[in-house]
Structures are given as C-alpha cells and as structure tokens.
Amino acid sequence: MCGIIGYVGSRQAKEILIDGLTRLEYRGYDSAGLVTLNDGAVIVKTEGKVDELKKRLENKPVDGKIGIAHTRWATHGEPSERNAHPHSDEKRQIFVVHNGIIENYKHLKDELIKKGHKFASDTDTEVLAHLIEEDYKGNLEQAVASALSLVRGTYGLAVISCLETDKIVVARSGSPLLVGLGNDENIVASDVSAIIRYTKEVVYLEEREIAVVKKDGFHSFSGKSAKDRVALVEWEIEQAEKGGFPHFMLKEIFEQPKVVEDSIRGRLIEEDGLAKLGGLEEVKDRLGKCERLIITACGTAYYAGLVGEYLFEEYGGLPTEVEYASEFRYRKPIIERDKTAFLAISQSGETADTLAAVCEAKRKGALVLGIVNVVGSTIARETDAGVYNHAGPEIGVASTKAFISQLAVLFLFTLMIGRQREMSFVTGRKIAGHIKRLPNQINSILTQDEKIKEIAQKYAKYNDFLYISRKYNFPIALEGALKLKEISYIHAEGYPSGEMKHGPIALIDENFPTIAIIPKDSVYEKTISNLEEIKARKGKIIAVATEGDEEIQNVADDVIYIPETLEMLTPIFSVVPLQLLAYYIAVIRGKDVDKPRNLAKSVTVE
Numbered sequence: 363m364c365g366i367i368g369y370v371g372s373r374q375a376k377e378i379l380i381d382g383l384t385r386l387e388y389r390g391y392d393s394a395g396l397v398t399l400n401d402g403a404v405i406v407k408t409e410g411k412v413d414e415l416k417k418r419l420e421n422k423p424v425d426g427k428i429g430i431a432h433t434r435w436a437t438h439g440e441p442s443e444r445n446a447h448p449h450s451d452e453k454r455q456i457f458v459v460h461n462g463i464i465e466n467y468k469h470l471k472d473e474l475i476k477k478g479h480k481f482a483s484d485t486d487t488e489v490l491a492h493l494i495e496e497d498y499k500g501n502l503e504q505a506v507a508s509a510l511s512l513v514r515g516t517y518g519l520a521v522i523s524c525l526e527t528d529k530i531v532v533a534r535s536g537s538p539l540l541v542g543l544g545n546d547e548n549i550v551a552s553d554v555s556a557i558i559r560y561t562k563e564v565v566y567l568e569e570r571e572i573a574v575v576k577k578d579g580f581h582s583f584s585g586k587s588a589k590d591r592v593a594l595v596e597w598e599i600e601q602a603e604k605g606g607f608p609h610f611m612l613k614e615i616f617e618q619p620k621v622v623e624d625s626i627r628g629r630l631i632e633e634d635g636l637a638k639l640g641g642l643e644e645v646k647d648r649l650g651k652c653e654r655l656i657i658t659a660c661g662t663a664y665y666a667g668l669v670g671e672y673l674f675e676e677y678g679g680l681p682t683e684v685e686y687a688s689e690f691r692y693r694k695p696i697i698e699r700d701k702t703a704f705l706a707i708s709q710s711g712e713t714a715d716t717l718a719a720v721c722e723a724k725r726k727g728a729l730v731l732g733i734v735n736v737v738g739s740t741i742a743r744e745t746d747a748g749v750y751n752h753a754g755p756e757i758g759v760a761s762t763k764a765f766i767s768q769l770a771v772l773f774l775f776t777l778m779i780g781r782q783r784e785m786s787f788v789t790g791r792k793i794a795g796h797i798k799r800l801p802n803q804i805n806s807i808l809t810q811d812e813k814i815k816e817i818a819q820k821y822a823k824y825n826d827f828l829y830i831s832r833k834y835n836f837p838i839a840l841e842g843a844l845k846l847k848e849i850s851y852i853h854a855e856g857y858p859s860g861e862m863k864h865g866p867i868a869l870i871d872e873n874f875p876t877i878a879i880i881p882k883d884s885v886y887e888k889t890i891s892n893l894e895e896i897k898a899r900k901g902k903i904i905a906v907a908t909e910g911d912e913e914i915q916n917v918a919d920d921v922i923y924i925p926e927t928l929e930m931l932t933p934i935f936s937v938v939p940l941q942l943l944a945y946y947i948a949v950i951r952g953k954d955v956d957k958p959r960n961l962a963k964s965v966t967v968e
C-alpha cells in the first residue's frame with residue numbers, strides 16, 4: 363500500500379519521480395506528492411491521483427537532481443493535500459515519504475508537542491520528520507537511526523534533507539524497499555515496477571536495515587556491500603504497460619494462457635506423471651513426512667488456497683486446512699514440529715497478515731513453504747522453501763492472472779505430493795497430460811469475450827448477485843463474487859450451492875440473478891437441482907457449464923461454456939468468464955477498473 367520512489371543522480375529528478383509514481387499508482391491513489399532539492403526544496407502535493415499532481419506540476423520549475431515522491435493510500439488522516447506525503451519538519455529541511463504505520467505515533471506526537479513542535483497534518487508519518495529533526499546533529503543517517511529506535515510499527519521510508527543534499531536515507535521494517543543501481547544514479551522504490559525502465563539491478567533492503575544511497579554508491583549500516591547482494595529483475599518493462607488494452611485488468615486476463623504456460627514450463631514431466639518444483643527439492647523429504655498442511659492467505663489468494671484443500675486431500679492424501687492469515691496470526695494454532703507443513707500463498711509476497719502468519723508458523727517449528735509471484739519479496743525470503751508463480755507483474759488491483767498462476771502451481775504441487783504418497787503413475791500421467799493442455803483451452807474461453815460482453819450488458823443493471831457452486835468450484839463462486847464487488851461495487855455473495863436452502867434462497871427473486879458454476883462433474887446433478895429451485899422462484903441464472911452440455915440450457919437464461927477437463931482442473935477455466943463478466947459490468951457502469959475505490963494493490967498494513 364502506498365508507493366515510494368526516490369532519485370539521486372546526474373539527471374533532473376522530476377521526470378523519473380513522476381514516471382515512477384505513475385507506475386506505482388496501483389499501490390494507492392488518493393493523494394500524491396514530491397519534493398526535489400536544488401537551492402532549497404520544492405514541494406508539490408495534491409489530493410487525488412497522480413494525474414492531478416502532473417497538472418499541478420505543469421509550467422512549474424521543479425529542478426533538482428535528488429528527490430523523493432509518494433502516492434498514498436490513507437491510513438491516518440483523510441485523503442487530502444495536507445496529509446499527502448512528503449512530510450517535513452517545521453523548518454522544511456527534512457523530508458520523509460513513508461509506507462506502513464507508526465503504531466505509537468500518538469505518544470511520540472504528544473512528546474514532540476510538549477517540546478514545542480507544531481504539526482501540519484493528521485498523519486503518523488509526520489512524526490518521523492519531527493523526530494529526525496530532533497535527533498539531527500549533522501548526520502542524516504544517524505538521525506534517522508535514532509528516530510527509528512523510538513518507533514513501533516512498520517515502515518519503508520526514504521528521507522532527504524536540505525542539510526545534506528547528496529543522499530537519500532532509506533530504511534525498512536515490515537514494508538518493502540529496494541534500490542535500483544544505475545550508472546551515475548540510483549533509484550529507490552517500494553516496488554520494482556517503478557525502476558525496471560532504468561535498471562534491472564536491484565538491492566532489496568533487509569528487515570530493519572538502514573542505508574545511505576548516493577549517486578555513486580549504496581552504503582548499508584549492516585556493513586554488507588551492494589556488490590554481494592545485487593539481484594537481477596527478470597520482468598520486462600512491456601509487462602508493466604497496457605500494451606494497447608484499455609485496462610491492465612483486461613490485459614492481464616488475456617495474458618492468462620501464457621501465464622499458465624510460464625507457470626508450468628520446465629516443471630511438468632508428462633511421461634512420468636510427475637511435477638518437479640525446483641524450489642521444493644531440498645525440503646521434499648521433509649514434506650513427505652508431514653501429516654498435515656495448513657494453507658494461509660488473504661483475499662483471492664485465500665480462494666486459491668481453498669481449491670488447494672480439495673486438491674491435496676483428494677489427490678495428495680494430505681489432510682489440509684485453509685485459514686485467513688488475519689485469523690491465523692491471532693489464534694493459538696496447533697503445529698506439530700516436523701509433522702505440520704505450512705503453505706503461504708501471496709501474489710505480492712508482502713501482505714502483512716500473511717507475513718505475520720508465516721513468522722508465527724516458523725516460530726512454532728512448521729516447515730514453511732510459499733507460493734509467491736514477486737521474486738525477492740519478503741514472504742519469498744522468509745519461507746523455508748517455495749515456488750514462484752512466474753505470472754509477471756500484476757498491475758490491475760483486482761487479481762486475475764496471479765490467481766490463475768496460483769492454481770497452476772497448486773496443480774503441480776498436488777501432482778508432486780500425490781506421487782510422493784498414494785497417487786499411481788497412471789493417474790499422475792493423466793493429470794499431467796490435462797495440465798499441459800490448459801493454456802490452449804484457456805485461450806478458447808477468451809474467444810468468447812464478445813459474448814460475455816453482451817451478457818454483461820444484459821445484467822449490468824442489477825444491484826445484487828449470487829454466485830454458487832460445489833466442490834472444486836465453490837471457491838470460484840467466492841472469487842467471482844469478490845471480483846464483481848471489488849471493481850463494480852455491486853453487492854455479490856458466493857455460496858456453496860448446498861447452502862442455498864439454509865438461508866440464501868430467501869433472497870431470490872427476479873431482481874437477484876444467480877451465477878452458477880456447473881461443470882459436468884461429480885456434483886453436476888446436485889447443482890442442477892439447486893438451479894431448478896432458483897428458477898421456480900423466478901431467479902435469473904447465468905451458468906458457466908461444460909461444452910456440449912445442452913441440458914443446462916433448459917434451466918439457465920444464459921450459458922457460458924468452458925472446455926472439458928478433469929474435475930480437479932475446472933476452476934482454472936471457470937474463473938475466466940467470471941473475471942470477464944466482472945470486468946465488463948464494471949466498465950459498463952463507468953467504474954475505474956484498475957483503481958477501484960478504497961483498494962490498493964498489496965496490503966502491507968494490518
């Protein structure tokens with residue numbers, strides 16, 4: 363949440379800061395601001411999106427070869443110009459941009475007020491600027507270090523000062539920060555998408571690390587030199603651009619066949635009915651001895667975890683439970699050392715609750731694994747072993763391609779643990795053969811784009827939707843409902859079809875359409891009965907069904923077909939029409955699909 367970019371080098375900072383903010387905007391977009399240093403400081407801030415900041419900057423001389431900037435998702439203090447970052451001390455000599463939350467800011471603020479400090483905003487961040495000023499004795503990094511020693515909470519931050527105009531001081535604790543290394547310039551950012559246009563060489567700050575970044579160097583308080591820590595970013599700049607699509611979300615939906623191909627490439631051994639996940643090789647034997655698996659995640663990633671539960675129990679023979687990370691971290695989970703494995707699923711690898719759950723599971727002695735998309739992210743580094751999704755950067759706030767890649771990795775994971783346990787070679791080979799065909803089959807769903815758009819036109823006027831399914835596709839009902847809620851602000855609920863009679867059927871009438879995911883699977887007949895009950899109450903039905911199923915047309919008002927595959931693999935198909943449906947309904951209703959209200963990519967605060 364929130365985006366940070368900072369520049370120090372031989373070019374004018376403004377263009378790089380603005381370009382960085384534009385690329386980071388998916389992280390938060392309720393206000394934005396920047397400061398550059400030349401002969402004194404130029405600070406420009408606005409409420410609203412980065413475009414507003416750009417307008418404010420038109421014809422304004424903003425010189426300086428060093429600067430920091432921020433795009434905000436409000437935690438403390440309403441979205442407004444006065445609460446936008448950067449924040450400064452009263453003398454306007456020290457400037458701070460910050461992601462995270464300073465939990466003890468009220469106490470610190472009261473103490474500072476007693477000492478005569480006057481505050482200009484309602485934010486927790488401003489406290490940092492005043493603390494640094496208070497501790498400043500001629501060395502900015504020392505002042506930052508002693509200010510941070512008083513702070514409780516999370517932070518990724520960048521600090522510059524008119525008193526030392528050649529350096530950016532950066533620090534992190536629980537919120538990511540990295541330094542992109544260039545020629546005669548260095549760029550600080552909270553996310554690689556902001557720097558890949560300029561450099562692929564990055565140093566990820568470690569937990570509680572403080573460092574000084576100058577145009578020709580990086581110096582960490584930890585004493586570790588940049589040279590030994592440089593990582594190469596594999597993402598290409600084109601992946602972080604819209605490439606002719608009106609929205610990132612649509613582009614990312616259409617990328618999904620390739621994403622699945624990338625997720626399974628080199629990992630599927632079809633002829634042997636096996637999956638080889640390089641990142642798990644070292645812990646494979648330990649995993650083989652585990653008697654229980656706990657999956658934890660948030661939001662869309664949690665729904666992928668729910669699919670994982672069905673997969674691992676049916677095909678892996680591994681008792682599995684799935685829990686919201688936000689709940690897991692505050693429970694007293696029973697973890698048996700050497701017998702419990704723990705799997706965190708996260709696109710960003712930075713979700714605060716998931717990270718806290720990972721740390722708790724580690725502390726209790728579980729074998730901690732991850733399925734993570736962002737290479738080098740905190741969860742990827744904190745887990746004992748893991749698998750990267752290879753989905754590329756996901757910019758649309760509503761997760762689509764990352765979810766698909768999580769499913770693809772879970773299929774491989776199932777094959778791996780299944781074959782380690784009871785699964786036969788014949789079953790393994792059958793599953794592997796079907797997994798291999800997935801990318802082409804997803805492509806065929808995307809060709810129905812126009813038809814789905816028409817269905818969206820027909821239903822966009824409704825204000826409530828019910829999503830139902832059973833077994834492997836029950837989590838997809840939840841995911842479909844979440845997609846619609848997030849980007850169109852329409853009320854939508856996901857339920858297991860079997861729960862209808864226990865309450866939700868009371869909602870059904872001609873104004874409450876149901877979206878039913880009903881592939882030809884082992885529970886098809888059961889779901890058909892549920893649909894009959896809905897139809898009998900005048901409920902409209904959109905069905906996502908298997909190609910060739912004509913019977914479904916007798917009960918559904920509209921049908922979207924998905925290709926035939928194994929029951930266990932159907933979620934990776936059924937989610938695609940639901941993503942498109944949510945997308946088109948949101949577009950028809952005039953919503954900002956890529957930047958839905960109140961949301962931001964990567965929830966790095968609790």
Ligand code: F6R
Nearest residue numbers: 661662663708709710713760761
């Ligand atoms: C929904 C969505 C969120 C995320 C959730 C977890 O479209 O994007 O629900 O899935 O915040 O994020 P990660 O996967 O980054 O841990």
